[in-house]
Amino acid sequence: MHNATASVIETPAYVLSRLQKMLLYxxxxxxxxxxLLLLMSVVQGYYDGAILLASVILFVANYLCxxxxxxxxxxxxxxxxxxxLAALLIYYQLDSNLAxxxxxxxxxxxxxxxxxxxxxxxxxxxxxxxSAWLTAWLCVEHLSSIETLxxxxxxxxxxxxxxxxxxWLLLLWEFITRGAGxxxxxLPSPSAIAERFSNSIPxxxxxxxxxxxxxxxxxxAIGCSAGFIVAVLIDRSPFxxxxxxxxxxxxxxxxxxxxxxxxxxxxxxxxxxxxAVVVVMxxxxxxxxxxxxxxxxxxxxxxxxKTYASNYWQTLFKMRLPEALPFIFNALKINxxxxxxxxxxxxxxxxxxxxxxxxxxxxxxxMNVDMVWAxxxxxxxxxxxxxxxxxxxxRMLTFWxxxxxx
Amino acid sequence: MTTEESSQTxxxxxxxxxxxxxxxxxxxxxxxxxxxxxxxxxxxxxxIGPSGCGKTTLLRVIADLEAATKGTISVNGVTPxxxxxxxxxxxxxxxxxxxxxxTIAKNVALPLEIMGIGSAERKRRVQQNLELVNLGGFEKxxxxxxxxxxxxxxxxxxxxxxxxxxxxxxxPFGALDEIVRDHLNEQLLSLWAKTNKTVVFVTHSIPEAVxxxxxxxxxSPRPGKIHDVIESHLPKQRSLDIRETxxxxxxxxxxxxxxxxxxxxxxxxx
Numbered sequence: 001m002h003n004a005t006a007s008v009i010e011t012p013a014y015v016l017s018r019l020q021k022m023l024l025y026x027x028x029x030x031x032x033x034x035x036l037l038l039l040m041s042v043v044q045g046y047y048d049g050a051i052l053l054a055s056v057i058l059f060v061a062n063y064l065c066x067x068x069x070x071x072x073x074x075x076x077x078x079x080x081x082x083x084x085l086a087a088l089l090i091y092y093q094l095d096s097n098l099a100x101x102x103x104x105x106x107x108x109x110x111x112x113x114x115x116x117x118x119x120x121x122x123x124x125x126x127x128x129x130x131s132a133w134l135t136a137w138l139c140v141e142h143l144s145s146i147e148t149l150x151x152x153x154x155x156x157x158x159x160x161x162x163x164x165x166x167x168w169l170l171l172l173w174e175f176i177t178r179g180a181g182x183x184x185x186x187l188p189s190p191s192a193i194a195e196r197f198s199n200s201i202p203x204x205x206x207x208x209x210x211x212x213x214x215x216x217x218x219x220x221a222i223g224c225s226a227g228f229i230v231a232v233l234i235d236r237s238p239f240x241x242x243x244x245x246x247x248x249x250x251x252x253x254x255x256x257x258x259x260x261x262x263x264x265x266x267x268x269x270x271x272x273x274x275x276a277v278v279v280v281m282x283x284x285x286x287x288x289x290x291x292x293x294x295x296x297x298x299x300x301x302x303x304x305x306k307t308y309a310s311n312y313w314q315t316l317f318k319m320r321l322p323e324a325l326p327f328i329f330n331a332l333k334i335n336x337x338x339x340x341x342x343x344x345x346x347x348x349x350x351x352x353x354x355x356x357x358x359x360x361x362x363x364x365x366x367m368n369v370d371m372v373w374a375x376x377x378x379x380x381x382x383x384x385x386x387x388x389x390x391x392x393x394x395r396m397l398t399f400w401x402x403x404x405x406x
Numbered sequence: 407m408t409t410e411e412s413s414q415t416x417x418x419x420x421x422x423x424x425x426x427x428x429x430x431x432x433x434x435x436x437x438x439x440x441x442x443x444x445x446x447x448x449x450x451x452x453x454i455g456p457s458g459c460g461k462t463t464l465l466r467v468i469a470d471l472e473a474a475t476k477g478t479i480s481v482n483g484v485t486p487x488x489x490x491x492x493x494x495x496x497x498x499x500x501x502x503x504x505x506x507x508x509t510i511a512k513n514v515a516l517p518l519e520i521m522g523i524g525s526a527e528r529k530r531r532v533q534q535n536l537e538l539v540n541l542g543g544f545e546k547x548x549x550x551x552x553x554x555x556x557x558x559x560x561x562x563x564x565x566x567x568x569x570x571x572x573x574x575x576x577x578p579f580g581a582l583d584e585i586v587r588d589h590l591n592e593q594l595l596s597l598w599a600k601t602n603k604t605v606v607f608v609t610h611s612i613p614e615a616v617x618x619x620x621x622x623x624x625x626s627p628r629p630g631k632i633h634d635v636i637e638s639h640l641p642k643q644r645s646l647d648i649r650e651t652x653x654x655x656x657x658x659x660x661x662x663x664x665x666x667x668x669x670x671x672x673x674x675x676x
Contacts, residue, residue, distance in 0.1 A: 300500075301505075306490070307471070308521070309490055314520050318516065318520070322507045400507040400548060
C-alpha cells in the first residue's frame with residue numbers, strides 16, 4: 001500500500017490567495033481603526049451604539065478568521081453573517097438618526113464636513129461601512145473559490161454569489177447616498193426608490209402593459225419574423241441578395257429611433273407607432289444574421305444533401321436552418337435589448353399619458369427622479385427576464401454547438 | 407429498372423473521352439483530360455495519384471457533383487444526374503460530415519428521411535448498418551461525443567443505409583491514424599466481399615489501394631489523365647498479412663513505378 005504518498009497527494013492546500021489575504025488584512029485593519037475612533041467618541045461623551053456594535057462584530061469576525069490560512073465554507077459563513085449584521089446595524093443607525101440625528105448627512109451637506117458629528121463619528125461611520133463591505137467582498141471571494149462537483153451545490157452557489165454581490169452594491173448605494181447626503185435629484189437612495197415603487201404599482205403595471213406587453217412584444221414578434229422570412233426569400237433570389245442586402249446593412253447602421261416622430265405621424269399616438277419603431281429596429285439585425293446563418297453550411301454538407309437528391313425545402317429544414325440557429329438566436333438576443341430601447345425612446349416623441357417612456361420623460365421634468373428609477377428598474381428586470389428566457393431556449397435548441405457543449 | 411439491366415450487362419460506369427476544364431481568373435485549369443474507363447458490377451476500383459491529378463474530380467463527375475465539359479459518362483446506363491436522382495450511389499466524403507444536432511442513429515436515418523422511407527424500415531436499416539460498422543449501442547450518442555474513426559464509420563453506415571449498389575468513397579480514411587485505418591480497411595473489404603457492391607475508392611496511399619482493390623487506376627497530374635490500369639488477382643478474402651507477400655509487393659511496385667512515370671519531372675512546370 002502507498003498510503004503515505006496517497007495522503008500527501010489527497011490533501012490539497014486551499015491556501016488563501018494574495019487578494020484574499022489583502023482583503024482580510026484590510027477588513028481587519030479598518031474594523032480596528034473604526035473601533036478606536038468610535039471608542040474615542042465615547043470618551044468625548046458621544047455614544048453611538050449601533051455603529052459601535054457593528055464595528056465590534058466586524059472586528060471579532062475578521063479576527064477569528066485571521067488565524068486560519070485555509071479556505072473553508074465556515075469562513076464564508078462567518079464573514080457573510082458578520083457583514084450582513086453590520087450592514088443592518090449601520091442601516092438602523094441611518095434610519096433612527098434620520099429624523100433627529102440628521103447630523104450624519106447634514107454635516108456634509110450644510111457645512112462641507114467636519115462639524116456636527118465631531119468629525120470622528122463620520123469617519124467612524126465610513127470606516128465601518130468600508131470594513132463591512134470588505135468583509136462581504138471576502139465572503140463572496142471565499143464562496144466563489146469553493147469547488148464542488150455536486151450540481152445542487154453549484155446551482156445554489158451560482159445563485160447566491162451574484163445575489164450577495166447585488167445586495168451589497170445596493171447597500172453601498174444606500175449608505176453613500178444617505179450617509180453623504182446626496183441630493184435626491186442627482187441620485188435617490190434605493191430605499192427611496194423602493195418606497196416610490198411600492199406606492200405606485202398600479203401606474204407601473206399600466207406603463208408595463210402599454211410599453212412592454214404591447215409595443216415591445218408585438219413589435220418584436222413582427223420585426224423578427226419579418227426579418228426571418230425576408231432573409232429566406234433573399235437567400236433564394238440573387239436579385240434581392242444583391243439589391244436589398246447592401247441596403248439592409250446600410251439601414252442597420254442608422255440610428256433608427258430617429259424615425260419615431262414619423263411613425264407617430266403614420267400610426268398615431270398610441271402603441272402601434274411604438275411597435276412600428278420596434279419592427280424597423282429589429283427587422284434588419286434579424287435579416288442580416290439569418291442571411292449569414294443560412295450560408296453557414298459548408299460546401300461538403302451541401303454536396304452531401306445533393307447526393308441524396310434532396311430538394312430545396314428538405315435541405316432548408318434538415319440542414320440549413322439548424323445550421324443557422326446560433327445566428328438566429330444571436331439576432332433574437334440583440335433584438336430583445338433593441339426592442340426595449342426602441343419602445344421606451346419612441347414614447348419621448350408623443351404618446352398617450354401612459355407608458356414607460358412617457359413616465360420617464362414627464363417625471364424627470366417634475367424632478368421625481370425616484371419614479372424614473374422605478375421605471376428603469378421595471379425595464380431592467382423585464383429586459384433581463386426576456387433575455388434569460390431566450391438564452392434558455394437557445395441552450396435547449398443549440399446544445400450541439402461547440403459554444404454550448406459542456 | 408435500369409439498375410437491373412446494367413447489372414445484367416455488368417457495366418456500372420462507362421466513361422468515354424471525358425474531359426473537364428475549370429475556367430478560373432488565371433485561365434483554364436485542365437482537371438481531367440481524355441479519360442476512358444469502364445467499371446463493372448462487383449469491381450473495387452481505386453483511383454490513385456498525386457494531389458492535383460483529378461482523382462477526386464473524377465469521382466465527383468461520377469456522382470454528378472461536377473459536370474464534364476467534353477465526352478460522355480453513364481452511370482447504371484443513364485446520365486450521372488439521373489443516377490443521382492435515383493439515389494443510385496452512396497458517397498463517403500473525406501470528413502464524416504455528420505450533423506452535430508442529430509444523434510448517430512438520426513444521422514444515419516437522414517438520407518432515408520429524405521427519400522421518404524417509412525419509420526419502421528428506417529429503424530431496421532439504421533440498426534443493421536450501424537451494427538455492420540460495429541457501432542451498435544452508439545445510436546443515442548451525438549457525433550461530437552465519438553472519436554474521428556467512429557464518426558467516419560457512422561458516415562459509412564449512412565452511405566450504406568441507402569442500400570446502393572455503387573459506393574463512391576473519397577479518401578474516407580485519409581484523416582485517420584494508421585491503426586484505425588487498417589482496421590477500417592479490413593472491415594470495408596469484408597463488407598465488399600459479402601455484398602458484391604461496386605466500389606470506387608479515391609486514395610493517395612499505395613498499400614491501401616493495393617490491399618483493397620480489384621483494379622487500380624493510376625493517374626497523373628497536369629492535365630489529370632489515366633496513366634495505367636492495373637488488374638489485381640489477389641483473392642477476394644484477404645487479411646492484412648497479405649501485405650507481406652511477394653504478389654502484393656510486386657503490385658505495389660508497379661503502382662509506384664506508374665506514379666513515378668506519370669510524375670517524371672521533379673519540379674512542376676508553371
